[in-house]
Amino acid sequence: xxxxxxxxxxxxxxxxxxxxxxxxxxxxxxxxxxxxxxxxxxxxxxxxxxxxxxxxxxxxxxxxxxxxxxxxxxxxxxxxxxxxxxxxxxxxxxxxxxxxxxxxxxxxxxxxxxxxxxxxxxxxxxxxxxxxxxxxxxxxxxxxxxxxxxxxxxxxxxxxxxxxxxxxxxxxxxxxxxxxxxxxxxxxxxxxxxxxxxxxxxxxxxxxxxxxxxxxxxx
Amino acid sequence: xxxxxxxxxxxxxxxxxxxxxxxxxxxxxxxxxxxxxxxxxxxxxxxxxxxxxxxxxxxxxxxxxxxxxxxxxxxxxxxxxxxxxxxxxxxxxxxxxxxxxxxxxxxxxxxxxxxxxxxxxxxxxxxxxxxxxxxxxxxxxxxxxxxxxxxxxxxxxxxxxxxxxxxxxxxxxxxxxxxxxxxxxxxxxxxxxxxxxxxxxxxxxxxxxxxxxxxxxxxxxxxxxxxxxxxxxxxxxxxxxxxxxxxxxxxxxxxxxxxxxxxxxxxxxxxxxxxxxxxxxxxxxxxxxxxxxxxxxxxxxxxxxxxxxxxxxxxxxxxxxxxxxxxxxxxxxxxxxxxxxxxxxxxxxxxxxxxxxxxxxxxxxxxxxxxxxxxxxxxxxxxxxxxxxxxxxxxxxxxxxxxxxxxxxxxxxxxxxxxxxxxxxxxxxxxxxxxxxxxxxxxxxxxxxxxxxxxxxxxxxxxxxxxxxxxxxxxxxxxxxxxxxxxxxxxxxx
Amino acid sequence: xxxxxxxxxxxxxxxxxxxxxxxxxxxxxxxxxxxxxxxxxxxxxxxxxxxxxxxxxxxxxxxxxxxxxxxxxxxxxxxxxxxxxxxxxxxxxxxxxxxxxxxxxxxxxxxxxxxxxxxxxxxxxxxxxxxxxxxxxxxxxxxxxxxxxxxxxxxxxxxxxxxxxxxxxxxxxxxxxxxxxxxxxxxxxxxxxxxxxxxxxxxxxxxxxxxxxxxxxxxxxxxxxxxxxxxxxxxxxxxxxxxxxxxxxx
Numbered sequence: 001x002x003x004x005x006x007x008x009x010x011x012x013x014x015x016x017x018x019x020x021x022x023x024x025x026x027x028x029x030x031x032x033x034x035x036x037x038x039x040x041x042x043x044x045x046x047x048x049x050x051x052x053x054x055x056x057x058x059x060x061x062x063x064x065x066x067x068x069x070x071x072x073x074x075x076x077x078x079x080x081x082x083x084x085x086x087x088x089x090x091x092x093x094x095x096x097x098x099x100x101x102x103x104x105x106x107x108x109x110x111x112x113x114x115x116x117x118x119x120x121x122x123x124x125x126x127x128x129x130x131x132x133x134x135x136x137x138x139x140x141x142x143x144x145x146x147x148x149x150x151x152x153x154x155x156x157x158x159x160x161x162x163x164x165x166x167x168x169x170x171x172x173x174x175x176x177x178x179x180x181x182x183x184x185x186x187x188x189x190x191x192x193x194x195x196x197x198x199x200x201x202x203x204x205x206x207x208x209x210x211x212x213x214x215x216x217x218x219x
Numbered sequence: 220x221x222x223x224x225x226x227x228x229x230x231x232x233x234x235x236x237x238x239x240x241x242x243x244x245x246x247x248x249x250x251x252x253x254x255x256x257x258x259x260x261x262x263x264x265x266x267x268x269x270x271x272x273x274x275x276x277x278x279x280x281x282x283x284x285x286x287x288x289x290x291x292x293x294x295x296x297x298x299x300x301x302x303x304x305x306x307x308x309x310x311x312x313x314x315x316x317x318x319x320x321x322x323x324x325x326x327x328x329x330x331x332x333x334x335x336x337x338x339x340x341x342x343x344x345x346x347x348x349x350x351x352x353x354x355x356x357x358x359x360x361x362x363x364x365x366x367x368x369x370x371x372x373x374x375x376x377x378x379x380x381x382x383x384x385x386x387x388x389x390x391x392x393x394x395x396x397x398x399x400x401x402x403x404x405x406x407x408x409x410x411x412x413x414x415x416x417x418x419x420x421x422x423x424x425x426x427x428x429x430x431x432x433x434x435x436x437x438x439x440x441x442x443x444x445x446x447x448x449x450x451x452x453x454x455x456x457x458x459x460x461x462x463x464x465x466x467x468x469x470x471x472x473x474x475x476x477x478x479x480x481x482x483x484x485x486x487x488x489x490x491x492x493x494x495x496x497x498x499x500x501x502x503x504x505x506x507x508x509x510x511x512x513x514x515x516x517x518x519x520x521x522x523x524x525x526x527x528x529x530x531x532x533x534x535x536x537x538x539x540x541x542x543x544x545x546x547x548x549x550x551x552x553x554x555x556x557x558x559x560x561x562x563x564x565x566x567x568x569x570x571x572x573x574x575x576x577x578x579x580x581x582x583x584x585x586x587x588x589x590x591x592x593x594x595x596x597x598x599x600x601x602x603x604x605x606x607x608x609x610x611x612x613x614x615x616x617x618x619x620x621x622x623x624x625x626x627x628x629x630x631x632x633x634x635x636x637x638x639x640x641x642x643x644x645x646x647x648x649x650x651x652x653x654x655x656x657x658x659x660x661x662x663x664x665x666x667x668x669x670x671x672x673x674x675x676x677x678x679x680x681x682x683x684x685x686x687x688x689x690x691x692x693x694x695x696x697x698x699x700x701x702x703x704x705x706x707x708x709x710x711x712x713x
Numbered sequence: 714x715x716x717x718x719x720x721x722x723x724x725x726x727x728x729x730x731x732x733x734x735x736x737x738x739x740x741x742x743x744x745x746x747x748x749x750x751x752x753x754x755x756x757x758x759x760x761x762x763x764x765x766x767x768x769x770x771x772x773x774x775x776x777x778x779x780x781x782x783x784x785x786x787x788x789x790x791x792x793x794x795x796x797x798x799x800x801x802x803x804x805x806x807x808x809x810x811x812x813x814x815x816x817x818x819x820x821x822x823x824x825x826x827x828x829x830x831x832x833x834x835x836x837x838x839x840x841x842x843x844x845x846x847x848x849x850x851x852x853x854x855x856x857x858x859x860x861x862x863x864x865x866x867x868x869x870x871x872x873x874x875x876x877x878x879x880x881x882x883x884x885x886x887x888x889x890x891x892x893x894x895x896x897x898x899x900x901x902x903x904x905x906x907x908x909x910x911x912x913x914x915x916x917x918x919x920x921x922x923x924x925x926x927x928x929x930x931x932x933x934x935x936x937x938x939x940x941x942x943x944x945x946x947x948x949x950x951x952x953x954x955x956x957x958x959x960x961x962x963x
Contacts, residue, residue, distance in 0.1 A: 008319040011475065011526045015300045018534035029298050033480055036290045039283040040487065058500075112514070115431060115465065135493075135501035148515035149464045149506075153457070171501075172486040181447040181482035183313070183509045184516075187489075189501035192457035194371045197415040198262070198395050205371060205419055206426065207457025207504065244897050251903050537802075555886040559903040593897060595890025595904070596761060598857035615799070618763030636892060640759055644767040647722065647753040648774070657726050673936055683898035687905065688933030691727070691962055698725045698732035702748050 042176070044169030048219040051133045051167040056215065058136025062190030063203065064211040071218050074161070075099045078125065081159060081212050087122035090159075091151050095144025096125060100161070110151055118150050123157030124208075129182075130174050131167045131215075137189040138162060138213070139174060141182045149186060158188075158208040164219040233354060233568075235382050237582050240566020242589035247564035256392050260384075260561045263391035264552040270498020271549065271603075278494065287487045289607035292543035295445075295478055296533060302445040302478045303524065309448025313510025315520045322527050323353035329523050330355065330437065330470060331362055337468055337519075339364060339435040345452065345462045346370035347439025348386060348546060349472050349525060351568040352581070355437070367429050369458035371422050378405040384562030384570060386548040387496045392561050426458065436462035436517070440473035441545070442488060443522075446481040449509040450522065453492060455502050463506055469517040474525050476533075476542040488545060491605035495547035528581040537616045541576050543606040548573075550600035550610060556593060565590060572600035576613040584620055591617035635680040654699070661693040668692035716784040716829070717747040719775075721792050722754035728925045734952035735788050735826065741952075742834060751778055757795035760803070762892045769807040772800050780815050784822050786829045788948050790923045793825040794858035825855070826948055827864040827923060837867045843953045844874030848917040850908075850931065851884045852924040865923060865947060872950060878915040885911075889930035901930075909934050912942070919945050919961055932962055 046054070052068070059066045069077035079102035082090065089106040091113065101107045108121060118124075127145035128138050138160055140146045152158050168174050192207040203209065240246060250256055275281050295302055307317045320326035334342065342359070344366055350356065356366045356377075368377045372390040376383055379401035383389030390398070399413035402421050411421060438459065442451040450471055452459045463469060479488065493502045511520050532538050551557045551571025562570030567578040567587060575594055579587040591614050600610045631637040646656045667674045674690040676682070684690060696704075716739065720732045739746055756771030775796070779785050787793050797820070804813050830836050849869060855861045869877050888894070888904025895901075912920050912931065920935075922928050925946055932944035943961030 007321055007325060010321050011319045011524070011530065012300055012304070014321075014526065014530035015303070015475070015533060018530050019297060019299060024298060024301060026301070029301055032294060032298075036287065036294055037283075038287050038487075040280040040287055040490075041283075042486075119431060132501075135499075137501050142512075142515065148512075149460070150515075153460050153464055171490055172483075175483040175486045178482070181444065181449065181509075182507070183447075183449075184512060185505075185507040186460070187501065187505035188503070189499070190503050192455065192503050194419060194456050197371070197375075197390075197393075197398055197418055198259070200395075200415040202415050202419040205423055205456040205458070206369075206430070206461050244899060247897070247900050251899050257903075555888065555904050555907075556897075556900055559900055559907070591763075592893070593900075595853070595886050595888055595893045595901070597853040597886035597890070599853075599884075599886065602857060612798075612802075615761060615763075618761070619765040620763075622763030623765070636762065636896065640762060640764045640767065643754070644759060644764065644771070647756075647771055650751045650753060653722070653753045660726070675937075680895055683895035684933070686898060687902040687937065688930065689936040690929075690933055691936075693726065694729055696729060698720050698729035699748070699750060701729055701733060702736075703750070706748070 040172070041170060042172040044173060046133075046169050048164055048167065051169055052164050052215060052217065054133035054169070055131050055136060055167055058133065059213055062136055062211070064136075064190060064213055066213045066215060068215045068217055071216055074214065074216055075102065077214050078102065078159065078161065079104065081214060082123070085123065085157055085210070085212070087157060089121045090123045090125055091118055091121045091155060092125045093144060093147025093151055096127065100125060110147055115150065115154070118154045121155045123159055124151045124155045125159045126152050126161070128160055128162050128166060130177060131162045132169070132171055132174050133167055134170045135189050137187050140186045140188070142184045142186070149184065152186070153207055156208055157210045157212065159212045159214070161214050161216065163216045233357065233382065234563070235351075235566060235568050236354070237567050237578050237587040240587070243564055243566070243593040244589065246566055247560040250560050250564055255394070256561050257559060259392050259394055261558055263385075263388055264558060267388075267498050267552050271494055271552070274494045274498060274500060278490070284487055284491050285605055285607055288491050288605050289543065291479065291484050291487060292545070292606045293540070295480055296476065296539060296542055299475065299478065299533065302480055303475060305445040306443050306448055306478055309446070310510055310522060311448070313448055315448065315510040315522055318521060318523045320523055320525050320527070326353050326472065326523055326525050326527070327355060327358045330472070331359070333470055333521055334359070334364055334435065337435050341365035341367065341433050342435045342437050343367050343369050343429055343433045343462050343466065344373070344436065345438035345454070345459045346373045346389070347472060348568055349439050349474050350437065351383065353472075353525070353527065355472070367426070367433065369426055369430070369462060371419065371456060374422055374425070375401060378402070382563060383568060385551060386546050386569065386571070386573075388548075392563070430458075430461040430465055434467040435470070436466040436468070437470045437472065438462055440471050440477050441492070442485065443473055443478040444482050444485075444507075445478050447509055449482070449507050451485065451505065451507045453489070453502055453505050455497065455504065457504060460504055460506055463508065464516050466517055468519040470521045470523065472523045472525060474527070475529050492545055492547055495549040495603065495605045528583060531583060532580045538576070538580060538613055540608045541573075541580060541613055543608050544573055544577070545606060547605055549603040549605065553599045553603050555597060555599065556595060565593065572610045573608070576610060576617060579617055584617070584624065588621045591621060639680065654697075657693075657697050661695070664693050714743070714784075715745045715747065716786050717749060717779065717782040719752055719755075719779070719785050719787045719792070720748070721787065721789045724788060724925055727929065728946065731788055731925055731946040731948050734946065734949040735786070738839060738948060738952040739786065742836065742839060747782070749778055755792045755795050757792055757799075758891055760795060760799050765803065766807070768799070769803045772803050773808065773812060776800075776812060776816050776819055779819055782819075782822065784824060784829070784833065785819075786824050786826060788826045788923070788946065789925065790825050790852050790855035790859050790861065791926060793823060794854035796820070796823055798858055825859055825861070825923065827861055827868055828859070830868060831864045838871040839868070839951050841872040841951045841953055842874055842955070843872050843950045845919055846876045846878055846917045847919045847921055847950065848878045848880045848912060848915040849883070850880055850887065850912065850920055850922040850927060852922050852927045853884070853886050855923050856884045861923070868947070868951060875950070878917045880915055881911045887927045887930055889926050891926070894930060905930060905934050909939065913939055917942060919943050919950075921945050921947050921950055923947050
């Protein structure tokens, strides 16, 4: 075991004496935690219609491509976007519904795909857990429908299906939707970017350079 | 690789080593003479500040968010031991391995041992200031491990053999043609244009292969979540996601102060961090993971928790707030001193206002003693700090410590500031002494006062003033002299 | 109404005209002014340079001198900031219980000049006349410690004949910072140059502020490099009623 127990004891004992050795009861700590001031906005008053509008606006600001559709139109909307991209080979997580995967394209469902196979695909199709309209953020919890992290990372295109019912206005509301902390979470707010050179914002460094969102109006 | 071997191949000394860096006034001078650097710094900080300003106005609960952010960080620090232990428990239960390091040397030793176990001859790195703090790269290189930085700014600095000058935009002191020169030379790309798009594409190509082939990554953490044992990394480029997802082994180095009590605390921290750091509502990518997930991402995960002086800061009442810092760099973006000097003048990987208080403390006040004085105490940093660190208050406290530490040093008798302060203190104890000093001062300065009533040149400490400023000569009559003359005996004598 | 004037060590010695203006102004407004001759210095310079023990002893002296006063007016926002921001910590650490009590009683009676006029006298118009183009520099302590807000502007807006010109980057530090101006003279001068550029760009005749420390810094550079403008403390503008009074320095 690298780094012995002694190091651990030393660090913790210094911390304890720095915080006056309070080996506080967890209940005491929890009371103090619950009493912390939280007067910031935690609840939205926007209608779902307005949430959709806001989300679309933010996504467009990021130069993400967005289309809306009714639930029955979803497979066609997806196929339409895949066609427009001009790409052919896509990866999808195993939980993605079959009707999302149009036969005009080549699909690799992720049952233990190798990194090379994913890297060679043109794009990835996934679902999502939540959309945060205020910042145009898409949250993935990497479930069966969203796929493991590599899927939405390596290919140059990311096609993401987001439902209107998954939208919230502000970040605290997303946390409100998590009953327990997710083991994995990726927050995507636009394609990757850097401003390291003269503060000029350049999009698409690593990670998908093209983000396409299909917003399903299921509310 | 034992520690003795690595020490023998002594690593290259960084210019940002507080132990050897020149004092701030000396370090600042060459940069003050470099208009290009100052222009780059002013441009970059203006851009971020403008963006931040707009978003702060838009966020009508900004004040409440700041209040909450400050309270959450203070609470976490008050209960640091308990929260760190909870983090360790949960992270370990999820398959992570947690290590503890008292200081930089221990941390490096732990990491080198882990790399030895991996037979790692190279690593990919996500930018982490903490690794720069412990000078990890140069020690890894001395031990024969090739280090590939993957942040664009870090690549620029690494290939250009430069040092970071800012916490969030480390290469902001450089412009596009400087970057083009470095890339074309080090990546062997003739005919590379200086368009930022082309430069970024060059970096993307340079790194792709490394992301996919190098099985060991080292990164940092923006936050550690005690409740779930999770780690959070906030980034823009996607290189973080690459390093956190593709390799077989991930080593996360994190200062002990990074811990947050609960997952939902991110609802506050992420809102204030993105706006403060880059002037965005949300940065492009934030990743959170917990230990190991089978078939998804690294299957070996280590966290190295670093003390390196933080527990000493924790112990001190006024200084503890230093540890609330979430490394957003808003303070240096607004600092009028940083605007003139850039980051290198601070002789530390942590520059600007936060660096002025953090660096000397991490050095246990043995080095970087000029940094607490590298400020006009204007308070702009405190105004923008998302976690409400009262930086001026800490600066003044550290100044007192530096001065108290010098009180037994004979050299202080040669210091005009020290002598001036002691004389002034003596004089101010009695009004008659003050009046005498005013009289003597007026007489002494008459020698330096020109016919127009102004002083253009003074000796010793005064020369520091008169190098760029005139000083009006002492008026013939002080205010109290006037009052006594006008108001007579009712209130005393001349 | 009675009030006691704390002139500040540097105003007393270097800018007595500001003190005279404060007296003229406040007496014109019907205030009976007192000047405690035992006053010297609030201790700010010592506190900010790290000489904490010395600062405490000056703080104690200040508190004991003014303990029984009705109100204290101070034409310097940095000195008021010292009393409000730093005295509590110094007394907590080094003072006795009785000193703590004395200070608690004194603190609410301390006023910076513009606070005194607006908050205590409820006045914006002080019958001033100053027919010149003026720009206002917002000293850091006034903005960030005292939260003076628009008080200075309200006072300036009622001065007859005065044209107020907006200063770009109005609340960016001028670079004085007390001993910073000599300990880090080069950086201080660079900050000063940037500030001077902003000030000169307004094409004002006068640059004013609530702190002579900033004005000494700016005025010193103006006198060296740019003769087209003078600095003047806000008190002197507010005291001015005579069109022939030139005033200002630099």
